[in-house]
Amino acid sequence: xxxxxxxxxxxxLAGGLLPWVGGCANTAQGFDAQSNVLTVPQGALxxxxxxxxxxxxxxxxxxxxxxxxxxxxxxxxxxSWSGLRDATRFGPMPPQPSRGAPQTMVGEPDDLCLNIxxxxxxxxxxxxxxxxIPGGAYIRVDASEPWYDGxxxxxxxxxxxxxxxxxxxxxxxxxxxxxxxxGILDQIAALQWVRDHIAHFGGDASRVxxxxxxxxxxxxxxxxxxxxxxxxxxxxxxxSPAQGYLTLAQAAxxxxxxxxxxxxxxxxxxxxxxxxxxxxxxxxxxxxxxADARVWSELAYTKILxxxxxxxxMRQPPAAQLAAGASKDVPILIGSNDEEFKLYLVPGGxxxxxxxxxxxxxxxxLKLPPEMPAVYRVGRPNATPGEVxxxxxxxxxxxxxxxxxxxxxAKAGGAPTYAYxxxxxxxxxxxxxxxxxxxxxxxxxxxxxxxPALGFVGPAAPQELATRMHAAWVAFAKTGKxxxxxxxxxxxxxxxxDTVSTTVRxxxxxxxxLWSSVVY
Numbered sequence: 001x002x003x004x005x006x007x008x009x010x011x012x013l014a015g016g017l018l019p020w021v022g023g024c025a026n027t028a029q030g031f032d033a034q035s036n037v038l039t040v041p042q043g044a045l046x047x048x049x050x051x052x053x054x055x056x057x058x059x060x061x062x063x064x065x066x067x068x069x070x071x072x073x074x075x076x077x078x079x080s081w082s083g084l085r086d087a088t089r090f091g092p093m094p095p096q097p098s099r100g101a102p103q104t105m106v107g108e109p110d111d112l113c114l115n116i117x118x119x120x121x122x123x124x125x126x127x128x129x130x131x132x133i134p135g136g137a138y139i140r141v142d143a144s145e146p147w148y149d150g151x152x153x154x155x156x157x158x159x160x161x162x163x164x165x166x167x168x169x170x171x172x173x174x175x176x177x178x179x180x181x182x183g184i185l186d187q188i189a190a191l192q193w194v195r196d197h198i199a200h201f202g203g204d205a206s207r208v209x210x211x212x213x214x215x216x217x218x219x220x221x222x223x224x225x226x227x228x229x230x231x232x233x234x235x236x237x238x239x240s241p242a243q244g245y246l247t248l249a250q251a252a253x254x255x256x257x258x259x260x261x262x263x264x265x266x267x268x269x270x271x272x273x274x275x276x277x278x279x280x281x282x283x284x285x286x287x288x289x290x291a292d293a294r295v296w297s298e299l300a301y302t303k304i305l306x307x308x309x310x311x312x313x314m315r316q317p318p319a320a321q322l323a324a325g326a327s328k329d330v331p332i333l334i335g336s337n338d339e340e341f342k343l344y345l346v347p348g349g350x351x352x353x354x355x356x357x358x359x360x361x362x363x364x365x366l367k368l369p370p371e372m373p374a375v376y377r378v379g380r381p382n383a384t385p386g387e388v389x390x391x392x393x394x395x396x397x398x399x400x401x402x403x404x405x406x407x408x409x410a411k412a413g414g415a416p417t418y419a420y421x422x423x424x425x426x427x428x429x430x431x432x433x434x435x436x437x438x439x440x441x442x443x444x445x446x447x448x449x450x451x452p453a454l455g456f457v458g459p460a461a462p463q464e465l466a467t468r469m470h471a472a473w474v475a476f477a478k479t480g481k482x483x484x485x486x487x488x489x490x491x492x493x494x495x496x497x498d499t500v501s502t503t504v505r506x507x508x509x510x511x512x513x514l515w516s517s518v519v520y
Contacts, residue, residue, distance in 0.1 A: 031121045031200070038121065040200050042080045045087040053154045056201070057115040057144075058091035061193035062186060065166055066095065066109035071272035072170065072178040075189040079111060090115065090144035094164050095276045097139060097284050105280040107142075112186055114163040114193065115143055117150035120202035128477040129203040131194055131233070132162040133187055135214030135438075138244070138306045139283070141167050147453045152446035156474045159203035163190040168283055169271070172305040173258060174251040178268040180310040184222050188313075191223075191232040209477045211237035211333075213441055215306070218244035221405060222307050222314050224330065225321030235480055237333040237473065239440055240340060241401045243520060244306045245317060250299060251308045261286050293365045301366060301396070319404040319520045328414030331480045333473070335420035335494065336402040338435035341393040346432050351386035359389050366396070369514050376511060395511060396518070398437065403512065404520035406487050416486035418476070419494040419506065424465055428458050443497070446470040462499055469497055 031038045036047045038056065047056040062075035070076050092108035120127060130153060134141050143162040150160030163186075165171065171183030179185060195205045210233040212220045217238035222245075223229040224236060246254070255266050261282045264270040271279070286304070293300035307314050315321065322328075345351035359373050369375075376391050377383060383391070402419075410417040422440045426433040433439075433456065442453035443466040453461070472482040472495070484495045484503050492506040 033121070037084065038200060040197055042078060043082065044084045046084050048088045050151070051155075053117055053119060053151050054121055054201075055115070055117045055150075056087040057089055058087060058110075058113045059116065060111035061114050061163070061190045062112040064109055064111050065170065065182075065186075066276060068272045072173075072175055072182065072268045074179050074182065075112060075186050078193065091164070093140075093142040093144065094167055095170070095280060096136070096141070096167055097280055097287075099140070103284045105277045109276065112164060112166070112189070113143075114161055114190055115150070116159065116161050116198075116201050117154040118159045118201045118203065119154045119157060121200075122202055123199040125202040126199075126204035126207070127157060127159050127202050128207040128209065129159045129161060129194065129198055129205070130209045130211060130473075130477050131191060132160065133165070133210065133212035133216035133219045134162065135212060135216040135240075136167060137242075137303050138172055138183065138215045139168050139287070139303065141165060141215075145452060146450035147442045147445055147447040149445065149447055149450065152470060153474065153477075156470070158474055158477050159198065159201055161190075161194055161198070163187065165190070168305055169258060169279055172307065173271070174248070174255050174308055174310075175266060175268045175271060179312075180251075181222070181307050181313040184219060184226065184307055184313050185228075187219055187223060188226065188229050188232065191229060195232055206234065207477075208233040209235040209237060211239070211473070213239040214242055214437065215244060217241035217334075218307070218318070218401075221318035221321075221401075224332075225315060225318070225326040226313050228313070233330070235331045235333075235476065236327070237476060238335075238402065238405065239444065240336045240398045240437060241318070241334070241405060243302065243397050243401045243518070245314065246299075246302075246304075246306055246308045248308060248310065253296075253299065254304045257286060257290075257304075258282065293361070298366055301362065301393075317519050318401070319408040322405055322408035323412060325412050325414075328409070328412045331415040331418070331476075332406075332409055333418045333420070333476050333482055334402050334406045334409075335422065336399045337394075337422040337437060337440055339390065339394055339425075339433075340398040340435075340437040341390040342432070342434050343437035343439075345386060345390050346429050346434075346436065351390060351432070352384070354384075354386035354389045356385045359385050359392070362389065362392070367517065372514050375514060378510070395508075395515065399508075400512070400515050400518065401520045403506070403508075407489060410486075410488050416481075417488075418482050418484065419487040419492075420472075420482075421494050421496045421504075421506075423496055423498040424462070426457050427460070428456055440469070440497075442466065443469040444473050465497060465499065465501065468501055 060078040095107040097103045098106045153160040165186035218241045259266040406419045476482040485493045
């Protein structure tokens with residue numbers, strides 16, 4: 001039996017994307033503090049204010065991309081509207097597979113939207129801005145999740161923007177007559193909207209920090225090298241960036257499989273005529289089938305829909321882009337969690353069902369050194385096969401990517417690189433969840449008491465750690481410095497966030513030496 005990640009996971013740029021942003025109908029602009037109504041070029045927005053924090057939700061930054069005439073195209077101009085638009089509630093999540101079993105389609109087609117929290121509606125405030133790109137393995141995204149609430153950032157003097165974007169086939173399937181990396185193009189369009197309009201919300205377009213977690217962090221890595229994103233942000237923070245890209249050759253294996261599953265030709269027009277539920281049902285089945293390493297080889301250990309190195313939006317793998325000097329003038333904050341992969345193995349109990357041959361099978365399929373399991377056991381003498389499998393995958397998918405990108409950016413010279421490790425171990429699931437993937441999010445957002453956070457970190461999670469991590473991200477947004485020494489090849493200094501947080505020298509040299517064949 002071969003076990004892969006899926007067993008545990010329930011041109012266009014220059015000519016078609018840039019010119020239209022900011023080109024909506026010109027209407028009278030201004031803010032009425034009494035009614036909390038803001039008028040922007042697109043129209044009037046009814047926001048709300050809570051404890052001095054203004055919020056405006058479901059603001060379109062691009063037109064609905066799910067109608068046939070715009071499906072699989074680059075993002076198109078955001079619509080204007082007449083009358084007063086309700087911006088007090090989140091919009092629907094984009095169409096995507098549900099979590100858990102049985103999977104089905106959730107979400108609805110809508111304009112591509114963003115949400116804003118701000119402490120000031122005065123354009124003269126010129127506050128720093130943070131633009132949040134949520135993760136979800138490129139098949140899910142939901143900017144309305146409670147632990148992404150931007151109130152704490154606004155409370156501390158930062159304008160927080162969260163965005164939705166296309167995921168799944170609509171966002172990342174490669175088609176010969178459509179632009180690739182459409183989900184990344186959506187993110188660029190959102191950043192362009194922020195550049196043109198954030199002053200209405202008290203923000204300074206020259207002080208934008210783009211940040212994300214998991215697929216959101218990998219998206220930030222892609223944006224750091226995307227020519228069309230140049231100048232749209234001044235700083236970047238990457239939380240657990242994944243080993244998240246495909247080559248064109250790998251993508252060429254995915255597209256025909258999708259077309260065959262749907263019984264259509266591999267063209268934009270043919271896919272545009274497929275209903276959303278039919279498309280997502282097919283993607284659920286194909287994602288499950290792609291777990292078979294005998295058929296899909298190395299793709300069984302990653303996602304079959306994710307950014308592709310197309311030579312346009314993404315020209316090289318993330319670390320290679322940084323090593324070549326892409327965004328060398330952009331300070332970055334980057335790191336990972338100690339036990340990332342336990343998120344996929346512990347909650348459902350899969351960690352106890354992984355046999356020893358599955359570990360060796362993964363190592364062989366990925367063409368890694370055969371001694372790797374033994375090396376990983378040196379520091380884990382009592383580890384079960386599932387725990388070794390988790391440790392190897394934590395490094396393969398997440399930690400190595402963060403380390404490689406940090407080192408590449410630091411070696412390129414220019415703006416500083418700041419690195420961190422998240423080591424706080426959750427007591428949930430009998431204490432076995434540990435410092436798993438996504439646990440850093442409610443600490444960074446200072447949202448430990450939200451329902452999703454409570455399920456993962458428990459009711460007694462240390463508020464002191466949330467206060468410290470959140471303050472570091474706020475400081476980075478305001479000053480470009482999170483509060484500890486910059487990372488370089490000689491010192492490899494990282495901030496280790498735990499019950500007691502302190503700077504340490506990055507470890508893991510023995511394990512890291514085994515990964516030289518993997519390109520991040």
